[in-house]
Amino acid sequence: MLLLKNCNIFDSLKGQFFLSDILVEGSKIKSVKKNIIVDNLDTHVVDVKENIVCPGFIDAHSHIGMWTLNDSGNDANECVKPLTPVLRAIDGLNPYDEAFKEAYSSGITTVMICPGSGNAIGGQAAIIKTYGTSVEDMIIKSPAAMKLALGENPKNVYSAQRKSPSSRMATAFLIKEMLNKAEKYYEEEKNGLNHEYDEELEAFLPVFNGEMPLKIHVHRLDDIMMAIRIAEEFQIDYTLDHCTEGYLAVEYIKEKNVPVMLGPLFSFATKVETRDASAEAPRVFNDKGVLISLISDHPFMNCKFLPLYAGLLSRYGLDMIDGLKALTINPAKALNIDDRVGSIEEEKDADLVVFNGEPLETTTKVLLTIINGNIVYKDLD
Incomplete structure (x- = not known):
């Protein structure tokens, strides 16, 4: 003891x-x-x-252990086809990544690792502890969410390959097409009807039976609205990750009662869709009662600095107590693990x-x- x-x-x-x-x-x-x-x-x-x-602090959106400094690049994106729901974050995880030590020595004990945003449907996220001798030692829940991405990333990846999706229209169509198939598959499964086994559609069963949400990468306000529209059309749970321009429609998002994952907030705006990012967004959301979590999106912001960035937000109106909540109980609730941590x-x-x-x-x-x-x-x- x-x-x-x-x-x-x-x-x-x-x-x-x-x-x-x-x-x-x-x-x-x-x-x-x-x-x-x-x-x-x-x-x-x-x-x-x-x-x-x-x-222990919780980082609810990270690629730690999947995006490491090595010659072969990252293991978070499989950008050869835009829909890859069968891919699992834990299969790209290197539990010996030095970043884990930096994380827990900074107070971060739990992270949600997820596939990158190069694909419209990237695969299955997992919730893990930041310390363990093997992947199995670290897992809290896997799969824990299905990663989707709207906006520039899928467009840029596949337009460069002269493939679809090269527009927001195509990204939305491909996602909805797969969700329609998955919903039909789920209904057949639920009603005991015979159907041919489909590994990709099988991956969506936990989504449609309410066991895990969609984890949707969004920055621009129109992409945020598209994410809400898609999730509501299929009546499935979801989180809004990054949600960069969401503060522009905070009342609308508040009505949806959806968890919002904010960050990284102090990184250089490398994309057009992040140029209107605001460090005041956490305060704006929090004042309206939206459940906010602060995220690193490691390695795009090194997760070891996440507590410091949370502290910097006090300059922009977020109370220190609310900053602590956004690293503890809020992400625990958003990830549905508040029975264990937070x-x-x-x-x-x-x-x-x-x-x-x-x-x-x-x-x-x-x-x-x-x-x-x-x-x-x-x-x-």
Whole structure:
């Protein structure tokens, strides 16, 4: 067992701090209360000295371990045909990528990894921990979402190959065509009707039975509206990822009650469709009650800087408490894993981070990172 004494705990549900001890048994939080005393002589006791303890941070949109510095490029995009729903992010994952160490030493303990946005339908995302000796050790849920992309990326990839889609019209048509086939396949499956096995359509069964959402890459406002239109036409759950110009229609998006994944917000605008990005967008969405999560889109923004960028948003009106929520309980809810992570509660995963100051301040250091009850990073005196 592991006992953290004298913790200043961030309660992500209430948005406040309180003093308590935390007892960890195995991979779970066993108890959160003051003055915990244990008789087990093998218990490892750490005096946190009233430093802040947060739930492990969650990066809800990343290509970490899939987009590494190597001669063969990246393993996140298979840009030879625009519809690849059978591809799985975990099969392109290198669990030994050095970026994982940078992630957990910065407080990030959970990420959603997803295929890139070169294809209109890129494949199956997964939710993983940032520490483990194998892919299997790291997985929380796989598949966890179906990645779609609207806008410039599929256009640019396939127009260069003189293939379809080379327009937004074709991207939308191809996506809807496959969803129509998948919906019919799902209905036949649900009603026990005989049909020929189709691996691509089989991949959509968890989408249509409500087990996982569409994860839709969108920047421009018209693409955001198209994403909503497609998801509503087929009555399936979805998230809006990047959602760069979404702040221009915040009231409309609020009505849809859809999770929004914002970022990267401080990167150079390399595409026309990101030129109207605004660092005020998180505050605008948050003020309207939209469930926002802050994302790195690693490696396009190195995930180790995500907490610092969250802190910078205070300059643009996002309260520090709301910034912390956007890295903890909000993405946990958006990814439907808040029964396991996102807050410090009994029976949840023991993913904990100890800071020597305000977690989102530039001068603050991570002192301790715990994932599944194991100390994976330590910088204590």
